[in-house]
Amino acid sequence: MCWPFTVLTALAILTDGLVYAAYLFLVAVGLTLIFGVMKILNVTHGSFYAFGAYGAAIAVGIYFDRGYPAAGGFLLMVLVACAIGLVLGLVLERGLLRLVYGKDEVVVVLVTYAAFLILEDVIQLIWGTNSYALYQPLDLAGTIDAGPLVLSGYDIGLVVFAALLAAAGSFALKHTTWGRLLTVVIFDRELAASFGINVSLVYTVTFVLGAMLGALGGAAMAPKISVTLGIGVEVIVLAFAVVAIGGMGSVGGAFIGALIVGMCRAAAVHLVPQVELFVIYAVMALVLVFRPQGLFTRAQPRKI
Amino acid sequence: MSSYRLMLAATAAFSFVAAGGSQAQQPAAPEPVKIGIVTFLTGPAAAPFGIPDRNAAEAMIESLNAGKGPAPYNQVGLGGAKIEPKFLDEAGSAADQVTQYRNLVERDHVDVVLGYVSSGNCLAIAPVAEEMKQLTVLDICGTPRIFEEKSYHYVFRANPTATMDNVGAAKYVLEKLKDVSVYSGINQNYAWGQDSWRDFDLTMKDLAPKTTTDKVLWPKLFSGEYGAEISTLLTSNAQIIHSSFYDGDLEAFIYQSVARGLPKRIPYVLTSGETSLYRLGPKMPDGMFIGARGPHSFFAHGGDLNTWLTKIYVDRFGLQPVYPSYMMAQSLLGLKTAWEKAQAKKGGARPTQEEVIAAFEGIEFNTPSTTVKLANGKGHQGVTDTAYGTYKFDKDESKPTLVDITRYPADCVNPPPDVDSVTWLQGGMKGAKCN
Numbered sequence: 001m002c003w004p005f006t007v008l009t010a011l012a013i014l015t016d017g018l019v020y021a022a023y024l025f026l027v028a029v030g031l032t033l034i035f036g037v038m039k040i041l042n043v044t045h046g047s048f049y050a051f052g053a054y055g056a057a058i059a060v061g062i063y064f065d066r067g068y069p070a071a072g073g074f075l076l077m078v079l080v081a082c083a084i085g086l087v088l089g090l091v092l093e094r095g096l097l098r099l100v101y102g103k104d105e106v107v108v109v110l111v112t113y114a115a116f117l118i119l120e121d122v123i124q125l126i127w128g129t130n131s132y133a134l135y136q137p138l139d140l141a142g143t144i145d146a147g148p149l150v151l152s153g154y155d156i157g158l159v160v161f162a163a164l165l166a167a168a169g170s171f172a173l174k175h176t177t178w179g180r181l182l183t184v185v186i187f188d189r190e191l192a193a194s195f196g197i198n199v200s201l202v203y204t205v206t207f208v209l210g211a212m213l214g215a216l217g218g219a220a221m222a223p224k225i226s227v228t229l230g231i232g233v234e235v236i237v238l239a240f241a242v243v244a245i246g247g248m249g250s251v252g253g254a255f256i257g258a259l260i261v262g263m264c265r266a267a268a269v270h271l272v273p274q275v276e277l278f279v280i281y282a283v284m285a286l287v288l289v290f291r292p293q294g295l296f297t298r299a300q301p302r303k304i
Numbered sequence: 305m306s307s308y309r310l311m312l313a314a315t316a317a318f319s320f321v322a323a324g325g326s327q328a329q330q331p332a333a334p335e336p337v338k339i340g341i342v343t344f345l346t347g348p349a350a351a352p353f354g355i356p357d358r359n360a361a362e363a364m365i366e367s368l369n370a371g372k373g374p375a376p377y378n379q380v381g382l383g384g385a386k387i388e389p390k391f392l393d394e395a396g397s398a399a400d401q402v403t404q405y406r407n408l409v410e411r412d413h414v415d416v417v418l419g420y421v422s423s424g425n426c427l428a429i430a431p432v433a434e435e436m437k438q439l440t441v442l443d444i445c446g447t448p449r450i451f452e453e454k455s456y457h458y459v460f461r462a463n464p465t466a467t468m469d470n471v472g473a474a475k476y477v478l479e480k481l482k483d484v485s486v487y488s489g490i491n492q493n494y495a496w497g498q499d500s501w502r503d504f505d506l507t508m509k510d511l512a513p514k515t516t517t518d519k520v521l522w523p524k525l526f527s528g529e530y531g532a533e534i535s536t537l538l539t540s541n542a543q544i545i546h547s548s549f550y551d552g553d554l555e556a557f558i559y560q561s562v563a564r565g566l567p568k569r570i571p572y573v574l575t576s577g578e579t580s581l582y583r584l585g586p587k588m589p590d591g592m593f594i595g596a597r598g599p600h601s602f603f604a605h606g607g608d609l610n611t612w613l614t615k616i617y618v619d620r621f622g623l624q625p626v627y628p629s630y631m632m633a634q635s636l637l638g639l640k641t642a643w644e645k646a647q648a649k650k651g652g653a654r655p656t657q658e659e660v661i662a663a664f665e666g667i668e669f670n671t672p673s674t675t676v677k678l679a680n681g682k683g684h685q686g687v688t689d690t691a692y693g694t695y696k697f698d699k700d701e702s703k704p705t706l707v708d709i710t711r712y713p714a715d716c717v718n719p720p721p722d723v724d725s726v727t728w729l730q731g732g733m734k735g736a737k738c739n
Contacts, residue, residue, distance in 0.1 A: 008539055009539065012532075012535040012536070012538075012539055013532075015535065016531050016532035016535045017532075019531045019532075020529065020531060020532060023529055121346075124346060129346075129350045129351040129355055130351060130583075131351060131551070131552060131555060131583060133555065133559065133583075133587070135559055135587060138559060138560075138563045139563070143563065143564060143565065148538055148539055149535060149538055149539060150538060150564040150565045150566075151564070152531075152560070152563045152564050154563065155531060221528075221529070223559075224528075224529065224556065224559060224560055225528045225529070225552065225555075225556040225559070226528075226551070226552040226553075226554075226555030226556050226559070228348060228351060228551065228552040228555075229346070229347060229348050229350065229351065230347055230348035230526060230552070231526075231528065231552070233526070234524075234526050234527065234528060265532065266532045266535075269521065269523075269532035269533055269536055270532065270535070270536050273519070273520065273521050273522055273536075274522060276493075276521075276522060276523065276524075277493050277522065277524050
């Protein structure tokens with residue numbers, strides 16, 4: 001069957017946009033929560049991603065080498081990521097961030113940046129300079145043919161996973177107790193505290209949750225990339241751009257932001273490859289010109 | 305004279321003779337030669353380039369200092385003086401590297417600085433070396449611009465420029481795919497990627513003017529996610545894809561594109577692909593055209609020297625040396641040849657820096673890979689032959705191999721001495737001697 005060129009390109013842009021959007025959402029959702037609740041520019045988010053990727057590549061690699069059933073492998077990826085996020089998040093929040101709450105925002109950013117640099121070296125201490133590959137999930141997921149365009153089953157799975165996570169996150173924020181607590185603290189921390197909400201506990205829970213989501217992003221991407229030194233650096237900038245577009249603290253915003261950027265970037269790669277390098281930042285700049293607080297957050301009332 | 309005074313004089317005379325004799329029997333060990341070696345010890349460029357580079361230096365220096373190098377490199381260290389290396393990390397900005405370089409020269413008083421992988425750092429360091437009048441041997445960086453934009457007295461580079469890699473790639477592609485009419489490229493959007501594509505594209509236009517390009521892609525360095533690029537290439541009508549990707553980006557691209565069947569449809573020519581072959585193993589698809597930035601590792605034809613380098617490297621590290629290791633060998637052995645030539649000219653006395661520089665210019669020497677001649681850059685820039693091969697994973701022995709190897713002589717793939725690479729390529733590669 002002969003596919004007309006424009007239909008094929010349009011289909012390719014659509015699928016590529018969705019896959020890249022899923023990638024962006026997975027790396028950005030943890031960050032937007034931390035940013036929204038704690039108002040912290042968490043540079044360490046890149047480390048959560050990297051640790052999640054390394055942990056998944058090694059643990060799940062061993063699992064698949066031993067020939068255990070495939071479905072368990074995918075579950076293990078999620079479990080390993082959550083465990084890593086839990087440990088890292090707790091250690092960092094209780095051990096380090098607690099000491100700088102209330103200080104100037106710049107100080108907090110510098111502290112998270114320092115933590116990121118330290119963790120980059122910790123990764124090298126633990127896992128050396130070699131790269132690790134987790135190719136089994138990619139192979140197992142197979143391919144889907146759409147004319148000359150071959151889609152990877154794993155990519156489709158990522159899109160579904162991201163969509164489910166977005167739905168679950170939005171639902172949880174609106175309809176569960178803890179979700180509502182987080183939402184209130186996002187909107188106004190002092191007001192929440194004056195109502196008797198244990199803001200300190202909310203902070204810890206949020207940070208750990210953000211760390212787990214960051215590690216989950218890393219684990220989900222591990223089969224597609226070569227897990228090596230420096231993978232955390234790239235995602236920090238991307239995550240920030242998506243969070244800036246969607247608005248801090250908004251899971252729905254991160255989702256829409258990721259979709260917009262994903263589509264624009266896919267279109268750029270297919271049609272005007274030279275602008276691919278900066279299209280994500282061009283979108284961010286454009287959004288911020290019209291809505292400086294991002295697409296999905298309400299403007300903050302000015303406090304005296 | 306009284307007998308007492310005679311005894312005193314005799315004793316004095318004897319002690320002089322004895323002291324002079326004992327001194328003649330124990331000559332002072334020559335002062336070691338301090339070499340500052342700068343390469344990526346951390347960061348994403350460490351695993352594919354910096355570590356193999358450093359490892360080769362360590363293994364070779366240990367062997368040379370014990371006098372175990374094969375002829376003509378069997379003198380201890382450099383002309384009898386042991387080599388004392390100081391390894392430094394190239395990670396950080398170009399400004400950081402310049403500071404580190406100044407410290408090496410002013411504080412540590414090294415005799416030679418050797419290294420640098422990143423073309424950006426090489427371009428920053430060369431003028432500083434000239435200003436500080438410090439003999440510097442650039443190692444792995446590939447930009448042709450160093451000696452094409454300026455002349456240097458204190459800076460040398462034994463390894464050829466990256467122009468050679470991409471001219472070789474184009475020739476190999478045209479040899480293997482005789483009917484190629486459309487080609488494509490995916491390169492990182494920075495100096496290395498842009499220069500690589502430019503040289504490949506210009507060569508293709510020279511040698512096969514009827515070919516055209518379709519879909520030239522420029523992903524960000526270290527992007528790692530190539531879904532859209534792969535879709536674009538799947539829907540293009542190219543018959544070969546050029547890429548100068550290395551390390552993590554190359555491996556991610558291979559994993560993701562193999563999962564979607566792209567290599568089955570369109571083969572790749574990977575100018576820097578050799579460093580990932582041992583890591584990828586069976587994951588790299590058969591039929592890919594692989595380059596090693598010179599006649600290194602799989603392409604090495606240096607005989608005894610190659611056997612020596614491979615043996616000391618494998619014995620020490622349990623891994624095969626890859627092309628950065630061979631490039632370090634070329635830099636170090638070039639320095640050693642120049643040093644010992646200057647020393648011989650001086651009758652065995654330790655040469656000064658100026659004497660080493662004079663001996664180094666235009667020198668020709670053998671390495672584990674091939675023969676190097678500093679023919680370009682007014683005798684400061686090396687040229688060698690190169691080679692390309694097709695990948696085949698040997699399933700029986702479970703190791704990567706390259707088959708259908710074609711070698712291209714130095715004068716075929718390097719610009720002549722006084723022409724810069726872009727002019728040479730745009731002018732149809734006049735003066736190239738191939739056959």
